[in-house]
Amino acid sequence: MFSNTYFQEALLKRQRNGNLRTLKPRQQGIDFYSNDYLGLAGNKDFQNVLLKTITENPELLAGSTGSRLISGNSNTVEETETFIAREHRYESALLFPSGYNANLALFSALPTRHDTIIVDEQIHRSVHDACKLSHAKKLKFRHNDCQDLEQILKRQTGTCYIAIESLYSMDGDIAPVKEIAQIAEKYHAGLIIDEAHAFGVFGYGLVHRHQLQNKVLATVITYGKALGTHGAAVLSGDLIKSYLVNFASSFIYTTAAHDFLWMSIRKGYDFMKSNQELSDRLQQNIRIFRSQQLESPSSDNSPIRAIVMDDNKRLQALHDCLLRNGFLTYAVFSPTVTEGKERLRICLHSFNTDDEIKTLTGIIKKFT
Numbered sequence: 001m002f003s004n005t006y007f008q009e010a011l012l013k014r015q016r017n018g019n020l021r022t023l024k025p026r027q028q029g030i031d032f033y034s035n036d037y038l039g040l041a042g043n044k045d046f047q048n049v050l051l052k053t054i055t056e057n058p059e060l061l062a063g064s065t066g067s068r069l070i071s072g073n074s075n076t077v078e079e080t081e082t083f084i085a086r087e088h089r090y091e092s093a094l095l096f097p098s099g100y101n102a103n104l105a106l107f108s109a110l111p112t113r114h115d116t117i118i119v120d121e122q123i124h125r126s127v128h129d130a131c132k133l134s135h136a137k138k139l140k141f142r143h144n145d146c147q148d149l150e151q152i153l154k155r156q157t158g159t160c161y162i163a164i165e166s167l168y169s170m171d172g173d174i175a176p177v178k179e180i181a182q183i184a185e186k187y188h189a190g191l192i193i194d195e196a197h198a199f200g201v202f203g204y205g206l207v208h209r210h211q212l213q214n215k216v217l218a219t220v221i222t223y224g225k226a227l228g229t230h231g232a233a234v235l236s237g238d239l240i241k242s243y244l245v246n247f248a249s250s251f252i253y254t255t256a257a258h259d260f261l262w263m264s265i266r267k268g269y270d271f272m273k274s275n276q277e278l279s280d281r282l283q284q285n286i287r288i289f290r291s292q293q294l295e296s297p298s299s300d301n302s303p304i305r306a307i308v309m310d311d312n313k314r315l316q317a318l319h320d321c322l323l324r325n326g327f328l329t330y331a332v333f334s335p336t337v338t339e340g341k342e343r344l345r346i347c348l349h350s351f352n353t354d355d356e357i358k359t360l361t362g363i364i365k366k367f368t
Contacts, residue, residue: 018312019333029328030356032346037201037303038278039351040228046271050264060263064256069245072256080262084233087269088204088221089213092241095265096250097257099196099222099232100126105248106192106218106234107163108133116156118149119163122170124194127163133249136161143171146179153187160189161217166206167198170337170345171297172304174198177206181215190217200226200272201282201303207235227268231261281350288354289346292361294368305346307364315342318367327360 014020040046054060064072077095084093096102107130111117117131121140131138141149153160162184164175177193184191195205199221203209207219218236223229234244244251272278286303298305309315312333319331330345337343344364348357 018316019335027323027328029323029326030352030360031328031349032352032356032360033328033330034347034349035197035225036228037226037282037347037349038228038272038275039349040226040268040271040278043228043271045275046228046268049267049271053263053267054260057263060258060260062258064258066255067252068256069252074256074259074262076259077256077262080266081233083266083269084221085235088208088219088235089211090219090235091237093233093235094241094244094251095262096232096234097254097261098230099124099194099220099224101250101254102220102222102232102234103127103194104130104133104250105244106220107131107161108250109244109248110134110190110218110240111136111159111161115159115161117161117163118152118156118189120144120165120168120175122168123163123165124169124196127194143168144173144175146176146183149180150183150187153183153189156187160187162189162191163194164191165194165196165198167195167201167299167302167304169197169304170306170332170343172299172302172306172345173297174206174299174302177212178210181210181212185215191215192218192220194220196220196222196225196232197304199223201279202301203279223265223268227265227272229261229264229268231257231265233265278350282348285348285350285352285354285357288357289348289361292358292365294361294364303348305348307344307346307368308341309343309368310340312342314367315344318344318364321367322360322363325359325363327356327363329360 066072081093081095103126107127111134113135115136117136118139120143122143139152141152166175166177193207193216198205207216218234220234222232296305315331322329332345333342
């Protein structure tokens with residue numbers, strides 16, 4: 001008989017350490033923990049747009065029936081990709097069912113076992129998983145440290161890729177994307193930027209804002225955060241898109257999403273553009289939070305506010321106190337973050353009120 005002893009011991013160890021993960025129903029309360037930065041996931045006007053679209057085009061709800069290389073391709077997905085590429089000023093866009101799948105495609109397919117991938121030490125787990133599949137050499141550089149990145153690049157031979165995020169989800173800090181793009185260009189490295197948390201918060205993201213399209217090999221945009229829907233796009237040149245279609249397993253061997261997902265992304269862009277005040281309101285709420293003068297490693301205009309606490313019991317007590325007062329936040333323990341850098345992760349949204357923010361920060365101050 002197969003032994004489950006290892007699995008049981010691993011789970012018991014997590015339980016003893018207080019970091020056992022479990023699935024829980026979505027809680028009721030004041031949202032300071034979701035990635036719904038612009039509030040589009042629950043926006044009634046946006047929902048009515050999508051409902052009208054379905055009513056007029058019920059065929060969008062049909063299943064895709066297969067991978068995009070067999071029976072799952074459609075005019076809707078191709079038209080959406082053309083639209084996204086044009087909006088972001090790239091040659092091409094390739095849609096995926098999630099950001100995880102998009103990163104898996106890029107970093108498993110583009111690098112070979114003879115290449116080197118240099119990743120920011122705080123890069124998303126999906127990139128680490130993909131690097132294993134590529135069999136390329138993986139090196140880490142100190143978080144947002146351009147000098148360390150350049151020193152590592154100087155010592156490499158052959159093809160190099162650089163992997164960064166424009167806005168990091170744990171510290172809530174912004175990468176020096178312009179400086180890193182210059183370094184990548186200097187050493188002929190392929191730069192890939194994940195804009196999952198920046199898209200919608202900073203317009204179309206920092207690559208678009210700083211007009212770095214010609215300096216970035218590929219950009220990943222995800223739609224399950226500020227856009228309030230799901231899926232992701234890899235923005236690149238035509239050559240990279242064609243290569244991924246031919247060699248990226250996470251694209252080739254998965255059933256395509258139904259057309260309603262692609263159409264919801266298309267409608268989401270239109271809604272976001274016609275409701276610019278949501279982004280303005282988000283930035284106003286970020287300023288209100290910062291005015292409460294809580295110490296945080298997060299960048300000034302980031303909606304992710306990290307309150308680092310190296311005492312797990314105090315962190316848990318704070319989290320529980322906030323929950324009792326109706327505030328939904330997220331306490332992050334190791335191994336998700338480095339031991340000793342556990343933190344309360346707060347996400348601000350366009351729909352949070354001044355009073356909610358001030359009450360939240362008032363409670364936090366009692367524990368810091």
